[in-house]
Structure formats: C-alpha cells, structure tokens
Amino acid sequence: AQKVTQAQTEISVVEKEDVTLDCVYETRDTTYYLFWYKQPPSGELVFLIRRNSFDEQNEISGRYSWNFQKSTSSFNFTITASQVVDSAVYFCALSIDSNDYKLSFGAGTTVTVRA
C-alpha cells in the first residue's frame, strides 16, 4: 500500500514571498514515481513534475523547485517569489510499480497569494 501526506491544508503568503509545500510519502516499493499537480481556481489539473525513485537530483524550473529526499521520504515543492497566479491547490501524488502505477494523491495544499 502507498500513502501520501500533505500536512499543510492552507498556506497564505504575500506576493513575492517564497512558499514551500511539504509532501511525505510511504511505500515499500523500491521503484516508484512522485508527481506534483496544480489545480487553479478554474478547476483543471495541471501536471508540474514527475520524479522517479532512482533520481534524487533536485530540479528547478523557473520559479519552481523540487527537493526529493529518499532518506526522509519527502518530495517538497518551493515557489520562489510567489505571484497571484500561483494561487491554487497543489497535489502531491505517488505511483508504484506493483500497483499498475495507479496514482495515490495527498489531500492537497491550498496556496493563496495576496497582492
């Protein structure tokens, strides 16, 4: 079985502040994949990043960065210099080899960026 925990329900910041979203996962599989999705107020789910369990390199994409640490089973997401357009619900998800790669989602973190 696998589980994803996003302990932060809501985060509110002022524009230009940095915000870090926590994601902790549980799985016994050695091969797994981690994802982050963004759900803006319009409701669609937008894929942000995928990381496999064998690649612990951190990744940066513009103002977004991800910190994957297998030692703590965490895959945290940081938005640098936040903007109002970053206001959304962010979901962390996990899929494992032994479960047909079905996605297991965390409960989501609502980020509100105030101007």
Added chain:
Amino acid sequence: NAGVTQTPKFQVLKTGQSMTLQCAQDMNHEYMSWYRQDPGMGLRLIHYSVGAGITDQGEVPNGYNVSRSTTEDFPLRLLSAAPSQTSVYFCASSYEAREGYTFGSGTRLTVV
C-alpha cells in the same frame, strides 16, 4: 488534438437516478482512470483500466460501474445516485502510466 474530453461539465441528479459520465481520449492511451475529488480528501481512485476490455476497482468503487469496449472511451455509470456521490469527477489517461496522467476538465455532479 482534444486530449481527454469529459461530458457533461455539470449535472444535477435526484437521489435514485442513474446516469453515465462520458470520457473520451484521442491520444491512443492504454491507461484510463476515474477519480473523485472531495474537499480535504484529495483525489480518490474509483475505477481504472489498463486497456480495452480490462477494468478493475480502485479505492472507492461502490455505486459505480465502468466498461472499456474501446481504447478511446471509458464511461462511468452511477447506478442509483446518492447524495454521498456529490463530487467532482475526473477522468485521466496515460500512454505509459509511470509517466503520469493527463486529466480531463472534470464533471461537477450534485445529487439532491
């Protein structure tokens, strides 16, 4: 290239009614899934399919049926709607599930 198309976008049902949520993808994806999204619970898997003719239950399958007669279509049937099925439903598809899924725009269902 339309991606994943869900219809309808909104629906109101009375308790006990049945209906089918439609999902179609034009990307020749083998993997398709249905999720429901409820406040504070993230997305939970209802049913999924790894190819035409193959379906299996997810985390919350009760009250729902699926079939996969073609690669393109994966309809979700509510047999007898209940207020507990009020939710937002997302269909998703993937060519290679480990690569992640593309999601449809969702169907907001209210059961009164």
